[in-house]
Amino acid sequence: MDIKQLQYFAEVAKQKSFTRAAEVLHVSQPSISKMLKSLETELDVILLDRTERKIELTDAGQLVFEYAQRVLHIMGDLTASIEELRQVERGFVKLGLLPTVGAFLLPAAIAGFKKRYPHIELEMREYSARPLEVQVEQGHIDIGLTVLPVDEGRFEAIPLRSEEMVAIVHQEHWLYGRESVDLKELEDESFVLFTEEYAMHDVVRQACLRAGFEPKVAYMSSLWDFVGEMVAAQMGISLVPRSVAERLNKGRLHVVALSWPPIDWTYALICRKDRYLSHAARAFIGFVREHAYV
Known part of the structure; x- marks a missing residue:
């Protein structure tokens, strides 16, 4: 039994005429007769009472007609749903974000995306950089918002926005009032860094190593605000993206550019290279790239 058999039978049952059914289906009447005969043979029942001038359904025919309508309705819904997916009218996207970063980069993009695609659901979870990559690689999330570099052998990276890293210092620090500083000048400073699972930790450490010194770590934290408070309390200095520094700077900190x-510090969306990416997920990536929210 196939869908075409049910479609032909259901149309004959509705029209009570082979001729009118053939016209509706745009096929020949012999094709319909042959299809219905094969359906009756397969089910081993008589579906149509042809003894009268008007075609009537037998009891078996009525039963098959009821089921055929259900099946054809489901198939119609399936076809429409697939088409909606192709047209990105509905879907589900799992998005992983770096803590805090997503909060000040994506709200406007997400709001615009939801307005454009109201039936696509977004599920957002926060991870530090390395666990986020693991989640993307294992397929638990579709897209990750992280910081470059990433392993381009495993991930496709879509760069979004780059910004400079700056130093933040307390009000009584010798750099207070300076507009810029060479990283080498910070060799003797104590640093307040992010914990090792965060991309920020490696970025700062590698930059210091390139400048010729290993940074002296006074404290480590996983919280942006706490890092800022530690610097304000004169526990050390820190290097952060300028957008973060501006959020933390409430009169107690001074921002110094690195000359x-x-x-x-480049933000990027990542997805796994060898994994199917849904229409909805691709629409989200395209929307974020197209609109200058980040």
């Missing part, structure tokens, strides 16, 4: 070497 050399410049340290880029």
Whole structure:
């Protein structure tokens, strides 16, 4: 039994005429007769009472007609749903974010996306950089918002926005009032760094190593605000993206640009290279790239 058999039979049952059914289906009447005969043979029942001038359903025919309508309705819904997916009218996207980063980068993009695609659901979870990559690689989330670099052998990376890293210092620090500083000048400073599972930790450490010194770590934290408070309390200095520094700077901190070497902090969306990416997920990536929210 196949869908075409049920479709032909259901149309004959509705029209009570082979001729009118053939016209509706745009097929020949012999094709319909042959299809219905094969259906009756397969089910081993008589579906249509042809003894009268008007075609009537037998009891078996009525039963098959009821089921055929259900099946054809389900198939119609399935076809429409698939088409909606192709047109990105509905779907589900699992998005992983770096803590805090997503909070100030994506709200406007998400709001715009939901307005454009109201039936696509977004599920957002926070991870530090390394666990986020693991989640993407294992397929638990579709897209990750992280910081470059990433392993381009495993991930497709879509760069979004780059910004400079800056130093933040307390009000009584010798750098207070300076507009810029060479990273090498910070060799004797104590640093308040993010914990090792965060991309920020490696970015700062590698930059210091390139400048010729190993940073002296006074404290480590996983919280942006706590890092800022520790710097304000004169426990050390820190290097953070400028957008973060501006959020933390409430009169108690001073922001100093790094004159050399410049340290880029580039946000990117990542997805696994060898994994199917849904229409909804691709629509989200395209929307974020197209609109200058980040």
